[in-house]
Amino acid sequence: MFYRTAGQFKTTYQADHALFPVRQDAVLLGIVLILAFVVFPLTASEFAFRALLIPVLIYSLAALGLNVLTGYAGQLSLGTGAFMGVGAYACYKLISIFPEMNIVVALALSGFFSATVGVIFGLPSLRIKGFYLAIATLAAQFFLVWLFQKWAWLYNYNASGAIQVPNIDFFGITVAGPRAPAIVQYYFVLCIVCLLTFFIINITRGRIGRMWKAVRDMDIAAELVGINLMKTKLLAFFVSSYVVGIAGALFVFLWRGAAEANLFDIPLSFRVLFIAIIGGLGSVLGNFLGAILIVALPVVISSVPEAFGLPLSSATVEHLNIMIIGALIIAFLIVEPHGLARFWAVIREKLILWPFPH
């Protein structure tokens, strides 16, 4: 009824290849975008911006970057946190060396630093696969975090070893630093995330994306049909680390405001990997759903007892929170092992048939 596809005929190949072959999908996306661009900014409090909306967007972007590598090209990586760190430290150094540089330019450039590092640590992928590759990227994780701690030049010889974001203007509006209003930061992050998501959707749908998928599904077969494995795998590392690096720079510059090297340690890599897996490997939508579950839900749960006036101490709430989120992750994976994106796809299929299931 609501999701009726009857009557939507495709008469050209172009229509068949459209981004949204079903009109309702486009409408739904439109609603989500209106929510994100108009409704949320009008209604959200500063807490909602800083603790829910901005982090969800940034984590989604990081998971999207990882998904390019793991979900589309099939290369398992445990170094996401460190690659985010490369982006963040690169952006910090760029801003401190060239203070007049436009923040968008700095962000775009910092992505190239993490992309280069990603390609270097992606080289072993030419010879090793699966878990072995995961261990190689784990090495990147250990090495880079160590480097962030020991190379004092990276944090401008700050006594506490932390990087602090100065106030940065973007055409007269402060977008980063302590003086930046939350709503401005939200719009800034939202625009960048939308842009990169658009870019990734199209890259994964085209020639390059098909090459990645071919390599993921069976690399020997892919090689036999003439795909250059080295180029394809390294390109996946490049694009993935580029997006992850930008997510890292946004993470520090548009959200945290300050960061120390420990922040980019393994827990962050795992967190992003969880988002990608629970959201659904090999999907774009999944990253956003996963981020909502992993990043936003704990914040919401922790404010539930207070909202209902339950007399629970904050430590108990925290313990409960960890248990609930853990249980939810297991429950979702039992119900739908392919992640939340697949869960949505199943619902959508049912909705198309509803109310006449046969």
Next chain:
Amino acid sequence: MKALFKTAILSSALALGVGLAGPVAAQDDSIYIPNLAYRTGPFASTGTPLMNGQRDYIMMLNERDGGLNGVKLQYDECETGYNTEKGMECYEKTKARAVVTQPWSTGITLQVLPKSNVDKIPILAAGYGFSPMSDGKVFQWAYNPPSSYWDGASMILQNISGGDLASLKGKKIAFLHLDHPFGKEPLPLLEAMAKKHGFTLVPIPVGLTEMQNQSAQWLQIRRERPDFVIMWGWGAMNAGAITEAVKTKYPMNQFVGVWWSGHDGDMKLVGDAGKGYRSISWSVPNSESGLMQDIKKYVVDAGKSQINQGEGEFDSVFYQRGLMISLMLVEGIKVAQDHFDVRAPNPEQLRWGLENIKLDEARLKELGADGMLVPFSTSCSNHTGHGGGWILEWDGAKFVKASDLLQPDRAEIEPLELEKAKEYADANAPWPVNEECKM
């Protein structure tokens, strides 16, 4: 499947409703004091007694006096687990009603510090945080009474050198620290002192993941054979270091910790073997004092405290230090109440109050906390107070006071503080500086 879908919709609707709803409006008949506490995670063992102390002092005032000058104090905890990300979340959550921010971690302090000028909420980081915060002209909204980390490092050096720093020449001092903003804090001062007084400083970092297993660090200590080990440890790291020191038979009388490394619970693990271990402290437990008797009567015996009585937490250094932290905060609120003649001072008024705290010996006696806290007073240019500290020594069963009141070498520290404060302000321009302060 359908049911699950329904649940999903319901929970997301709930999420939106809860998440987007604004915070509750402030009330005039109570003062809201949030605390970014941690009773979970790897630092819970040291955090919990401090949080209990902070909570119980305020509860005692509410029970005994009905609040402060008739205004109820509303103490509230937000759990951070010592995680900076959660800390920021808690800060955003509580700031609308809060009169003060108690970040409880140097990492979280560093994150909220640049926001203090914008949000205009004073930060109280009692005995922690960024040492240059002492420069009240630059850090108008941040307070770290009664002693900063650099003060602590200076006092430790004085104590181990027997009062004459020149005697440290040619000695080797290992600096065992948590590899975190907190542990790195005293490094600039220690390095400057090492250069000036000719001792060798060996910084030995302990990563957050290696806190419980420090065999590599202690192997290095055994190889280097330092004359002293100074420790800047916290949470599980303290217990790890002390058990490792006992195992490697490092002489305890050459091992000195900062005030956060003097936790009864950690020392009880080794008991007699830890005899001689020292830690600098700006508070001393005194369970016989009038204040402690009131705490016992109104909170502990009334069954309202969360302390672990079987483990002797009531007499411990950390619990009673937690009480002292709330005492300093409440004193600031009281000064603001009296000066502005308001019932519930706003954050701006409290800022003035914290700047004019005068906790001398007479006032401490009046509060029943005689000898439990170093006497100090703050001013617009001095947000620390620099009250100094005592050396506490572990006698095998408890910490005892083992020195007179020590004073930091301010002549050495102050130029460094001013320099670093200016550096910070320049890096975060535009940074407003308090021009009215002429001290």
